[in-house]
Amino acid sequence: MTTNASNIEDQLVALAKVVEGISQHMLQQDNVIAKLLAKLDKPKPTSHNAPEAQDEAEASTDQRHGKEKMVGPMPFQTSSDSFIHLSQLDEYIKGALKREFEGSSKPKNIYAKPYTSRIDTLKMPLGYQPPKFQQFDGKGKPKQHVAHFMETCNNGGTYGDLLVNQFVRSLKGNGFDWYIKLEVGSIDSWEQLEYEFLNRFYSTKRTVSMTELTNTRQWKDEPTIDYINRWRSLSLNCKNRLSEASGIEMCVQGMQWGLKCILQGIRTRTFEELATRANDLELSIASSGMYGPPVQESSKAKRYERYDAAKKGNNAPIKSFGKEALAIKANDQSTSEDPK
Structure with a gap:
């Protein structure tokens, strides 16, 4: 959309130049015709009307200079009544437009800036020195890169659309390849370039639930x-x-x-x-010699350990009052009452 509007504007500018040149030429022709008619109404020039001859010579000189100032050649052939044919005017306009577009068009293998002439003509602040930017190669976090780039530019005294023609300094690899493939003259503001960049490169950071x-x-x-x-x-x-x-x-x-x-x-x-x-x-x-976290001992394991100790005649106190402890106590009593 931006490129089509730019082409239409260029066509209008070229057409305006052509019309202006034609108007100047017609005005000069009218002046020449008026002087010639005035000359026919007067007698032949003598020594006392030499200034009139000088005016006529100056008019011829102005006519030649006017033709040189016009855009392109003016191969018009006027009729006997000093009028220009419409066919000649149509051919001249077509030729002027063709020369204008052929001169502005460039081969595809030649690099052209992706931003408009308005951005290109913006002037940096007096004494500006380009800072050292972090490089973006198409990986990483694009939003962080834009934020760092803007802060670096602002600290250097540049704001707004002045960031457009500096952005290429912060790109390399896939990021630089994307930049040089942008359409010629398609970028006319920093906001537009930022949008195109973030739309092309997006973060691959995973969100944790x-x-x-x-x-x-x-x-x-x-x-x-x-x-x-x-x-x-x-x-x-x-x-x-x-x-x-x-x-x-x-x-x-x-x-x-x-x-x-x-x-x-x-x-x-x-x-x-x-x-x-x-x-x-x-x-x-x-x-302390523990190469792993302490493990809680189960109560069942403790009861079996005390049971084994009591069975071997160990006098260790039995703190458990479960079924195993009662069975051990009953066996001890029966053994002590058994006569030998």
């Missing part, structure tokens, strides 16, 4: 610091915003059993504090 964040667990043999950093990175990409206190609580829930039991009883305010305490606890467990 609350369910995934809640089900994240510490891997086997994964250091606690690495787990906290991994969980924290996932939480930053979560579509739901969490307070730091809620995030710490969810992160502790995903830790290994031993650390989780200890850290749940400690009030932690920041992730930095959580990482410090978790690391200290992990080092303490490793130094």
Whole structure:
């Protein structure tokens, strides 16, 4: 749409030039005809009317200079009454338009700027020095690149449409290939270029759901610091915003059993504090010879252990009052009452 409007404007400008040239030529012809008619009404020039001859010579000179100033050649052949034929005028207009468009058109293999002449003629501030931009190669986060580019330009004193002809300095690889393939003269504002860029390149960052964040667990043999950093990175990409206190609580829930039991009883305010305490606890467990989190012993295993001890004649106290303990006690009584 922008290109079609630009072509129409160029055609109107060229046609205006042609009409202006024709008008100048017709005006000059009228002046010449008027002087010739005035000359016929007067007697032949003598020595005392030399100024009139000089005026006629100046008129002829002006006519020649006027033809040189007009756009293109004027191969008009006037009739005996000094009128120009319409066919000649039509051919002249067509030829002028053809020369105008042939001169402005360029081969496809020659690079042409994708922005309009208005953008190209904008002047940079006095003493402006191009800053060093971060390069975008088609990967990464395009919105972050645009934000960084705009801030860099603003700090250098350039704003608005002045950013258009600087944007190419921040592109490389696939980003630069996209830029040079833009249609010639299709960009007329920074907002338009920004829209085209963000429409072509989009972020591939994955959004993390609350369910995934809640089900994240510490891997086997994964250091606690690495787990906290991994969980924290996932939480930053979560579509739901969490307070730091809620995030710490969810992160502790995903830790290994031993650390989780200890850290749940400690009030932690920041992730930095959580990482410090978790690391200290992990080092303490490793130094004590426990290479894994403590495992809670089942009550059933404890009862069988006490049963075996009592059967061997061990006098260890039996704290369990289950069926196994009652059976052991009954056997002990019957043995003591049996006569030998």
